[in-house]
Amino acid sequence: MLSPRQCLYRLLAEQPEALNGGAGSVWLNELIWREFYRHLMTYFPRLCKHRPFIDWTDRVRWQEPSEALIAWQEGRTGYPIVDAAMRQLNATGWMHNRLRMIVASFLVKDLLIDWRQGEQYFMSQLVDGCLAANNGGWQWAASTGTDAAPYFRIFNPTTQGERFDKSGAFIRQWLPELAEVPEKAIHQPWVWAEKQKVEINYPRPIVDHAEARVATLAAYEAAKKHGM
Numbered sequence: 001m002l003s004p005r006q007c008l009y010r011l012l013a014e015q016p017e018a019l020n021g022g023a024g025s026v027w028l029n030e031l032i033w034r035e036f037y038r039h040l041m042t043y044f045p046r047l048c049k050h051r052p053f054i055d056w057t058d059r060v061r062w063q064e065p066s067e068a069l070i071a072w073q074e075g076r077t078g079y080p081i082v083d084a085a086m087r088q089l090n091a092t093g094w095m096h097n098r099l100r101m102i103v104a105s106f107l108v109k110d111l112l113i114d115w116r117q118g119e120q121y122f123m124s125q126l127v128d129g130c131l132a133a134n135n136g137g138w139q140w141a142a143s144t145g146t147d148a149a150p151y152f153r154i155f156n157p158t159t160q161g162e163r164f165d166k167s168g169a170f171i172r173q174w175l176p177e178l179a180e181v182p183e184k185a186i187h188q189p190w191v192w193a194e195k196q197k198v199e200i201n202y203p204r205p206i207v208d209h210a211e212a213r214v215a216t217l218a219a220y221e222a223a224k225k226h227g228m
């Protein structure tokens with residue numbers, strides 16, 4: 001077990017310029033996020049009682065967690081970057097921070113499923129599961145927390161995949177059924193399969209991102225208006 005102070009002292013011994021925005025500063029910022037979320041839990045205990053930081057967000061009318069939640073958990077949404085990330089989580093208990101943001105945004109803002117369902121599932125799978133950091137990450141993604149992404153900021157899961165896994169190497173590692181799909185089609189395999197008239201053992205998207213975006217914005221706006 002390493003305490004955050006040990007991490008900080010070691011960093012400052014090796015890279016003192018981290019304090020002034022030099023090498024190591026990004027990593028220092030990550031440690032600060034960790035401390036920040038822990039402090040929030042202490043100063044706002046409602047956060048560990050399934051409550052959002054921003055009250056009006058509790059009025060968002062979420063979809064019933066149904067088959068869509070299970071498809072997300074099992075990595076069968078039809079969005080390759082989301083599915084690869086969830087399969088990595090299920091197999092290893094870990095997922096990179098960028099992927100956590102992508103899959104969290106997808107569950108909340110594409111499927112309009114209550115962020116607490118995702119928070120709970122992450123805790124059941126993560127080897128680094130931590131009440132404060134996990135809650136903070138989910139509330140950030142769901143726009144319900146302090147310093148959260150604004151509710152109208154909605155990741156596009158296809159362009160996120162194109163940006164952060166350009167060649168699709170990560171996707172292919174976790175979705176072997178897409179091994180034969182060419183690089184430029186890897187983020188929308190169903191489009192390629194239709195054009196080529198080939199069968200792939202991979203689902204079509206369970207939701208249309210553009211339509212889901214509109215519905216989510218409306219749900220958040222209704223909740224916000226109602227509380228004013």
Ligand SMILES: Cc1cc2nc3c(=O)[nH]c(=O)nc-3n(C[C@H](O)[C@H](O)[C@H](O)COP(=O)(O)OP(=O)(O)OC[C@H]3O[C@@H](n4cnc5c(N)ncnc54)[C@H](O)[C@@H]3O)c2cc1C
Pocket residue numbers: 027030031032033034035037095096097098100101104122126128129130131133134135136137138141
């Ligand atoms: C939806 C969601 C859920 C998350 N759930 C957890 C969780 O249960 N447990 C957990 O430890 N982290 C969680 N995080 C934060 C982050 O994803 C992980 O801490 C990070 O991926 C760990 O990778 P690393 O050790 O390579 O971090 P590095 O990038 O090397 O960062 C160094 C250390 O800083 C801390 N850290 C980094 N990023 C964050 C962050 N965004 N928030 C809080 N602390 C951070 C971690 O202790 C990490 O080990 C979550 C993020 C999101 C978006």
